[in-house]
Amino acid sequence: MPPQRETSRTWGGRFTRATAPDALAFTASIGFDIRLYPYDIRVSIAHARMLAACGIISARDRDRIVAGLRAIEKEIESGRFRPQLADEDIHMAIERRLVEKIGAVGAKLHAARSRNDQVATDARLFVKDAIDAIDAAIARLQSTLLDVAERDGEAVLPGYTHLQRAQPILLGHHLLAYYDMLERDRERLADCRRRTDVLPLGCGALAGTTLPIDRRMLAKELGFKRIAENSIDAISDRDFIAELLAALAIVFTHISRLASDITLWATSEFGFVVLDDAYSTGSSMMPQKKNPDIAELVRGKSGRVFGDLLALLTVLKGLPLAYNSDLQEDKEALFDAVDTTKASLEALAALVG
Known part of the structure; x- marks a missing residue:
């Protein structure tokens, strides 16, 4: 049986058959x-307030929309509202639920915006928060390295070139090399955050809107320092995600090297460190083993983040302007790289400490 007519979707006006x-x-x-969803709710509340301030919707409609959005946020948090596959994405899921809760006035929220500028705004807010969280995790690892350097830094060990013993060095000197690498990582992330801090909301599908909106009010409400000047670029740009993933790939280049040092140092052949039982594993067949699984997994997970970067660059490299559904592929790479980086930094700090 062919799909039946479906006109309930925001984009369904010209269609005579439902999506298969x-x-x-x-x-x-x-x-x-x-x-x-937290970012989409935040963006929608700011948008509703701006629409009212510009006289596009009434203050009463604004208040009903904002109250409805806050209620939906609580429903999602508690699990009482579960989006459906037919919603397609989080933007339409929230708008659909809003109309269910407050009636046709909820549809007014979509005035002067598209999912294209909406998702670009959500993603930038997510990236800014992710950078802040990763920066804090790097700082914790740096602090741990400093603590170990202060406690045991006078220990003398061989320094290596070509993995051959070269000159004697202090443990503290070796550990602080990683501190400096991580400091550069934080600088790269700060630069990325600065370039991410640009508001695309108000650019519409690609060429703005004829409605008299106030993008500077939106920027202030959402905490963006600048507004995007070119609407086509703002809609199609995912540089900020690519730059973040590149910065995270370099983070993994550094922490993977630290993990490799720890793995070598914990061997019987080197014997420089003894790993805490709480952060090691054993063997089901060889009871004498103590395995540096955390260090090995941090080293191994570098491949995931490198892959996330390459996947995104491959998606972006041949896209004509402006928006294409290919850009939907940015999020899983983004989420995976951010989650993997935060988890690895936290695990490595616990192991080193």
Whole structure:
């Protein structure tokens, strides 16, 4: 049986047949972009306030929309509202639920915006928060390295070139080399955050809107320092994600080297360190073993983050302007790289400490 007529979707006006179930399953992003719901709610509240300030909707409609959005946020947090595959993405899921809760006035929220500028704004807010969290995790690892250097830094050990013993060095000197690497990582992340701090909301699908909106009010409300000047670039740009993933790949280049040092130092052949039992594993067959699994996994997970970067660059490299559905592929790489980096930094700090 062919799909039946479907006109309930925001974009469904010209269509006479519903999306085929297999096509919907393939194109929907709700399975992963639901993670953006706090940002989408925040963006929508700011948008509703701006629409009212510009006289596009009434103050009464604004208040109903904002109250409805706050209620939906609580429903998602508590698990009482579960988006459906038919929603396609988190933006439409929230708008659909808003109309269910407050009626047709909820549809007014979509005035003067597109999912294109909406998702670009959500993603930038996510990236800014992710950078802050990763910067804090790097700082904790740096602090741990300093603590070990202060406690045991006078210990003398061989320094190596070509993995051959070269000159005697102090443990503290060796550990602080990683401190400096991590400091450069923090500088790169700070630069990336500065370039991310640009508001795309108000750019619409690609060429703005004829409605009299106030983008500077949106920027202030959402905490962006600048507004995007070129709407086509703002919609199609994912440089900020690519730059973050590149910075995280370099973080992993550094912490993977630290993990490799720890793995070598814990061997019987080197014998420079003894790993805490709480952060080691053993063997089901060889009871004498103490395995440096955390260090090995940090080293191994570098491949995931390198892969996330390469995947995104491959998506972006041949796209014509402006928006294309290919850009939907940015989020899983982004989420995976951020999660993997935070978890690895925290695990490595615990191991080193």
